Each structure stands twice: as structure tokens, then as C-alpha cells.
Amino acid sequence: MSSDSSSPPPAAAADVHSIDAILHAKYDVMSGPAGPRDWNRFYSLFIPSGGRLIRTRRVAPDSTPHVSVVTPQEFAQQAGEYLSKNSFYEKEISLSVDTFGAVTQIFSTYESRRAKDDPQPFARGIDAFQLFNDGKRWYIVTVWWDAERPGNPIPARYLTGSK
DSSP states (O other), X not given: OOOTTSOOOOOOHHHHSSHHHHHHHXXXXXXXXXXXXXXXXXXXXXXXXXXXXXXXXXXXXXXXXXXXXXXXXXXXXXXXXXXXXSOBEEEEEEEEEEEEXXXXXXXXXXXXXXSTTOSSOSEEEEEEEEEEEOSSOEEXXXXXXXXXXXXXXXXXXXXXXXX
């Protein structure tokens, strides 16, 4: 795996030429049957100067929200073991996009399934992407997510966005 200080591998042009392409590439890397993922493809989606993935968690007994911040490489180490042993399919079901200049903020509502054809997801939530466009390609700067749960349903406006 690459270290944080090294540059990510070059991205495939098809993965980074548009907002839809980079989001599709991120979900595509994560999804599949149990087995290894293409982590070099994953790394290539992130800004070289320090992309981050931020998970929001609730820790019992008080359910106070906390965040866990990792680099793409740390995420791959943490998720890689699970994904090597478990099928996992995540797909976007709704999208809300705001852009100003080179900065884009996206709320991407997702569903997660253990098998591609599971009738119901086992989890849903929102990935908040911050993207940067340098005029040549899109980069993921951060992905920050929270899961739907009792007391924290996904608002209707994030279930009906363009897709």
C-alpha cells in the first residue's frame, strides 16, 4: 500500500472526468463479492495532498456522536480485512449537488446490501463528499458519512434528489 506521503497512482480518465464518474468509481471499488478490492484505484480518486474519510459513530451508553478520521490508506487497511471475507454492495439512490468555483459539496444517499440481489438494504445513510476540480479532473477531498438509525431517519429531501 502507498504511504500517506507518496502520491496516489494515476487515475483512469474515465473515473475522474465528471462528478458522476468519480462517485461511481468510489462505490464500484467498495462493492463486490468477498475478496480483495482495487485499492490503487481507490487511492487514485483522492487529492494527493491528504484526502480523508470521516465516519460518524455513536458510542454507547450515551450515544454521543464521535468522528473517526482516516486517510484512504488507513481506510483500506481497516475495511480491506472485512471486505476480503464479506460481500458488500453499496449504491447511490439519491444525489444533492452544490458547486461554487472549483469546490463541490455532495450529499449522496446510499443503500448497503450483503448480496447484490438482496431485496432490502441492511443499512442506509448519507455520504457527504467534498470534491475539487482543478480544470483537468475531479478529486475526492473528503468523504464524511453517517448512517440512518432510529431517531436519525434520512430526510425525504435526500431520498428524492436527482439520480
